[in-house]
Amino acid sequence: MKKLVWDESFSVGIRIIDEQHKELFKMINMLIDKKDARVYSETISEILTKMTQYAQYHFQTEEQYMIEYDFPDYLLHKEQHMTFRKRTVVFCNETMSKKATVPVEILEYLKDWLTNHILITDMKYKEFFYEKGLR
Numbered sequence: 497m498k499k500l501v502w503d504e505s506f507s508v509g510i511r512i513i514d515e516q517h518k519e520l521f522k523m524i525n526m527l528i529d530k531k532d533a534r535v536y537s538e539t540i541s542e543i544l545t546k547m548t549q550y551a552q553y554h555f556q557t558e559e560q561y562m563i564e565y566d567f568p569d570y571l572l573h574k575e576q577h578m579t580f581r582k583r584t585v586v587f588c589n590e591t592m593s594k595k596a597t598v599p600v601e602i603l604e605y606l607k608d609w610l611t612n613h614i615l616i617t618d619m620k621y622k623e624f625f626y627e628k629g630l631r
């Protein structure tokens with residue numbers, strides 16, 4: 497399976513958010529690359545749980561900016577974050593049995609959701625925050 501590769505087309509123009517997105521790419525890539533999972537001596541379940549926790553931290557960062565700057569689509573955006581949270585909690589529970597691999601459907605979901613969310617939904621705040629002077 498192809499790994500996620502971050503490039504400038506994923507940049508939302510805010511340094512801290514771009515860094516968080518890169519970290520999420522890295523964590524999903526660790527799940528794709530079983531060798532990495534062995535190097536870090538972590539089970540797939542642990543990596544998936546960490547990724548889920550980091551995603552929550554990232555969503556909170558975005559949502560705090562949205563509240564602070566009164567972003568008009570805040571509630572719709574938050575709803576998407578919530579959908580991802582719910583799905584990944586289910587995935588975490590499913591992989592608690594210390595599996596050595598992640599089912600392909602889960603990896604496909606994580607990759608598709610994250611890339612689509614950044615390129616379509618997150619991009620909607622790019623210009624808004626830029627005009628507010630956020631970098």
Ligand code: FEO
Nearest residue numbers: 555558613614618
């Ligand atoms: Fe970057 Fe809306 O998550």
